[in-house]
Amino acid sequence: MALIGVLATYAMASSLLYALGMEFVVCVTGVLLGIAISSMARNLRYLNVGGLVTTIFSSIAFRMLLSASGLGDYWVFPLGVLMTLSISAIASDPLTYLILILVAWLLLGLGGFEQALLASGDWSLLYAAAAVVTGLLFSSCFFRLRYSNHVATARLEDMAYRDYLTGIPNRRCFLDALHAVMNDGKPPHGYLLMADVDDFKKINDELGHEAGDIVLRELGQIIAAAAGTFPHGRIGGEEFAMLIDGDLACVARVAEQLLEAVRRLAVVQRGVTISVGIARVQGPVLADSFRHADEALYEAKLSGKDCVVFHGGASGQGQASAGREMHQKSGG
Known part of the structure; x- marks a missing residue:
């Protein structure tokens, strides 16, 4: 925008034309700003239009002021860029606005603007000074709105893909990741592991739902x-x-680490364990893999809980912690 504004400085030579244009652009920018504030996310494009218009006229004002002070046109481009860059660092509090105005007027005074204005009697320079300050103020508002919109959008995206309690990916995010793996052009591969807290209802009933939430958060971090x-x-x-x-072997090691880590949890006044069901991903249909892993998990519950069950042709079984066997369920 700074570059466009600098190029536009050579398109308006008449002070009267600029003065009339400045009055017009203040009205237009005010309307655009009002629209943007009233409908933040839906009409964010008004911020872009308003910011572009403001930057163009502010850059024109810089040229007029610098020419009047005798510093030369070669200062227009670097100062225009610096002005635009400074806008992005502006906070949105009144004190910052006040400091910004004082700094702007100080720079104008150091540049000999006041003396040039009094000597020339050309009051159109006053419009230019107002344009500089107004441009900075409007631009800081644009930045604030754009930043707020960006933060809100990022927060909504995070809420859509992250579990609010545990902070880890939710079901939607996990399924999207699975689909990405299944569609990576390679043959279906890997193992689907499903884990479920044993006797979780008892934890909620005996210790309260807050204790249950603590268990879920800790398990989420372990997972x-x-x-x-x-x-x-x-x-x-x-x-x-x-x-x-x-x-x-890798899958068995991960499952064993899960069981051990959960057994060591000491966040509630009773022991916590999980049951794990594992199924090999053998086809493009994810529903089959979920069904097989869920069947293995159900078998783990029936086998005494706190253990791991493989669905399908798993081999090389080892011993689970606490002396329980790592079961293998035969079948599809």
Whole structure:
């Protein structure tokens, strides 16, 4: 915008034309700003238009002021760029506005603007001074609105893809990550792991829902740490899932680490354990993998909980912690 504004300085030579244009642009910019404030996200384009118009006329004002002070036109481009860059660093509090105005007038005074105005009697320079200050103030408002819109948009996107309680990806985000893996052009690969807190209802009933929330938050952090860069998330209630791109030994090691880490939790006044079901991703239909992992998880619950069950042709079974066997369910 600064470059466009500088180029536009050579398009308006008449002081009268500039004065009339300045009155017009203040009205237009005010209307655009009002529209942008009243409908922040829907009409953000008005900010761009208003910012462009303001920058052009502010840059023209810089040329007029610098020419009147005798500094020369070669200062127009660097000062125009510096003005635009400074706008992006402006906070949106009244004290900053006051300091900004004082600094602007100080720079005008150091540039000999007052003496040039009195000597020439050309009061159109006063319009130029007003344009500089007004441009900075309007531009800071534009920046504030754009920044607020950016923050709000980022927050909404984060809420849409992140679980509010645990802070890890939610079901939607996890499924999107799975689809991305399935569509990466490679044959289906990896293992789907599903984990569920054992006797979670008892934790809520005996210790309260706050204790249950603490358990879920801690388990979410354990899942995230164990998954690393693998897709993972909370897929509902006390149930979590992750996709592990590795061989059976790698999957068994991750599952074992999960069980051990949860057993060491001391955040509530009772022991906490999880059951884990694992299924190999063998086809393009994710529903099949989820169904197989869920069946394995159900088998783990029936097998005494606090254990891991593989669905399908898993081999190389080891021993689970606390003396429980790592079960293997036969079938599809």
